[in-house]
Amino acid sequence: xxxxxxxxxxxxxxxxxxxxxxxxxxxxxxxxxxxxxxxxxxxxxxxxxxxxxxxxxxxxxxxxxxxxxxxxxxxxxxxxxxxxxxxxxxxxxxxxxxxxxxxxxxxxxxxxxxxxxxxxxxxxxxxxxxxxxxxxxxxxxxxxxxxxxxxxxxxxxxxxxxxxxxxxxxxxxxxxxxxxxxxxxxxxxxxxxxxxxxxxxxxxxxxxxxxxxxxxxxxxxxxxxxxxxxxxxxxxxxxxxxxxxxxxxxxxxxxxx
Amino acid sequence: xxxxxxxxxxxxxxxxxxxxxxxxxxxxxxxxxxxxxxxxxxxxxxxxxxxxxxxxxxxxxxxxxxxxxxxxxxxxxxxxxxxxxxxxxxxxxxxxxxxxxxxxxxxxxxxxxxxxxxxxxxxxxxxxxxx
Numbered sequence: 001x002x003x004x005x006x007x008x009x010x011x012x013x014x015x016x017x018x019x020x021x022x023x024x025x026x027x028x029x030x031x032x033x034x035x036x037x038x039x040x041x042x043x044x045x046x047x048x049x050x051x052x053x054x055x056x057x058x059x060x061x062x063x064x065x066x067x068x069x070x071x072x073x074x075x076x077x078x079x080x081x082x083x084x085x086x087x088x089x090x091x092x093x094x095x096x097x098x099x100x101x102x103x104x105x106x107x108x109x110x111x112x113x114x115x116x117x118x119x120x121x122x123x124x125x126x127x128x129x130x131x132x133x134x135x136x137x138x139x140x141x142x143x144x145x146x147x148x149x150x151x152x153x154x155x156x157x158x159x160x161x162x163x164x165x166x167x168x169x170x171x172x173x174x175x176x177x178x179x180x181x182x183x184x185x186x187x188x189x190x191x192x193x194x195x196x197x198x199x200x201x202x203x204x205x206x207x208x209x210x211x212x213x214x215x216x217x218x219x220x221x222x223x224x225x226x227x228x229x230x231x232x233x234x235x236x237x238x239x240x241x242x243x244x245x246x247x248x249x250x251x252x253x254x255x256x257x
Numbered sequence: 258x259x260x261x262x263x264x265x266x267x268x269x270x271x272x273x274x275x276x277x278x279x280x281x282x283x284x285x286x287x288x289x290x291x292x293x294x295x296x297x298x299x300x301x302x303x304x305x306x307x308x309x310x311x312x313x314x315x316x317x318x319x320x321x322x323x324x325x326x327x328x329x330x331x332x333x334x335x336x337x338x339x340x341x342x343x344x345x346x347x348x349x350x351x352x353x354x355x356x357x358x359x360x361x362x363x364x365x366x367x368x369x370x371x372x373x374x375x376x377x378x379x380x381x382x383x384x385x386x387x388x
């Protein structure tokens with residue numbers, strides 16, 4: 001036995017052991033038993049310390065396991081989902097921009113036609129106001145005004161309706177905004193996970209560092225249905241979603257609403 | 258009370274959507290429209306503001322729309338306030354949850370001006386508010 005180990009043993013049990021030996025030699029039964037109990041207590045204490053250490057190690061290993069499985073989830077599911085979400089954002093912004101431009105392009109010629117028709121009538125109208133218009137020109141002006149009044153009502157209504165549609169098309173900002181916000185949360189989580197990974201690789205110890213993502217993840221699933229999930233994205237699993245307003249209406253009428 | 262004079266509160270965290278809804282309501286003849294950006298801001302406004310109609314989004318930071326709806330139904334003074342959910346939340350169970358929590362209508366985004374008008378009319382008809 002090495003001198004160092006003998007020294008540890010003597011520190012831990014030496015006094016008690018000697019007292020036990022003395023009581024044994026003297027045949028003092030009560031003292032012998034009291035020292036024996038004390039020796040056992042010392043032994044139990046070190047056993048508890050050992051169990052405590054083991055349970056801490058186990059806990060750290062479990063946390064590290066949760067952390068590792070979250071990283072796998074992030075890599076295998078959430079990041080590809082995020083890519084899909086961003087692709088959908090791209091599609092939505094593209095569609096909204098084209099829809100807006102189509103509507104503007106549809107409205108511009110109408111405004112131009114109104115302007116041109118008014119410009120064509122204006123010189124005749126000036127002549128009329130100056131009381132020097134020819135009868136033939138006067139009849140022509142009346143015909144033009146008749147056409148103008150009819151056309152301007154139709155065209156202005158088309159322009160108004162296009163502008164209203166342009167307004168609605170801007171709803172993409174809300175819808176894509178919600179999707180982008182969810183991706184931002186994911187990026188934040190990846191950042192945390194990477195930070196934890198760096199710490200783990202530096203220290204070789206996962207204990208205690210892996211908690212934030214686990215609680216964030218739990219929070220997400222816990223209040224997902226309360227907070228809301230944001231707009232459904234094609235190709236990303238959302239459970240059973242409605243396909244449009246008609247679907248909502250039939251679901252609600254089934255509930256008596 | 259006629260429909261046109263109805264005092265609306267529009268709650269959405271995206272200002273663009275609030276502007277859209279406000280503009281559409283104006284087009285439909287409703288000019289008394291106030292905005293709030295989430296449930297937490299909206300609730301005290303509702304409690305003190307004599308609003309007659311609530312249009313709310315679901316997914317908002319702070320207090321989400323479903324919590325606002327529940328808070329409204331739990332408040333004796335507001336319990337009868339008509340509430341229209343206007344949201345992109347599309348899970349069937351969420352729509353059922355909103356119906357059970359007492360919403361009067363549910364419009365899914367993206368929506369059209371016609372849909373908004375239909376749902377408002379339906380709610381007003383059910384309340385017996387004269388056009």
